[in-house]
Amino acid sequence: MTQDNAIKVFISHRESICDECGENLGTKAWITLREDKGALCLSCADLDHLVFLPAGDTALTRRAKKLSTLSAVVLEWSRARKRYERQGLLVEEEALQAAEAACLQLVFRTSRTGFTMVR
Numbered sequence: 347m348t349q350d351n352a353i354k355v356f357i358s359h360r361e362s363i364c365d366e367c368g369e370n371l372g373t374k375a376w377i378t379l380r381e382d383k384g385a386l387c388l389s390c391a392d393l394d395h396l397v398f399l400p401a402g403d404t405a406l407t408r409r410a411k412k413l414s415t416l417s418a419v420v421l422e423w424s425r426a427r428k429r430y431e432r433q434g435l436l437v438e439e440e441a442l443q444a445a446e447a448a449c450l451q452l453v454f455r456t457s458r459t460g461f462t463m464v465r
């Protein structure tokens with residue numbers, strides 16, 4: 347699977363209505379676009395069980411993405427830069443927990459071998 351066919355979730359700044367269930371999602375809605383269906387809310391897109399992992403922790407993000415069978419990139423339009431900017435990732439909760447545990451172990455192992463902990 348390449349980066350291009352990853353599921354993308356957009357944080358909309360306009361009033362949005364889901365094309366499938368017709369629900370008014372208001373402004374700041376999280377929607378995903380499907381070629382054949384239009385704009386969908388996360389529950390119609392079957393993504394509402396995923397949890398949001400904000401961008402920033404690269405190691406955690408990479409690990410969670412690898413462990414999650416389903417993940418989506420979250421993008422928000424930046425008015426200042428006039429382009430979509432990556433806000434983070436939607437991943438399965440178990441994958442995030444497993445990734446966090448793995449990262450904690452890494453920190454622990456690192457600290458045992460004499461390095462100081464970052465946090």
Ligand SMILES: [Zn+2]
Nearest residue numbers: 364367387390
């Ligand atoms: Zn919907």
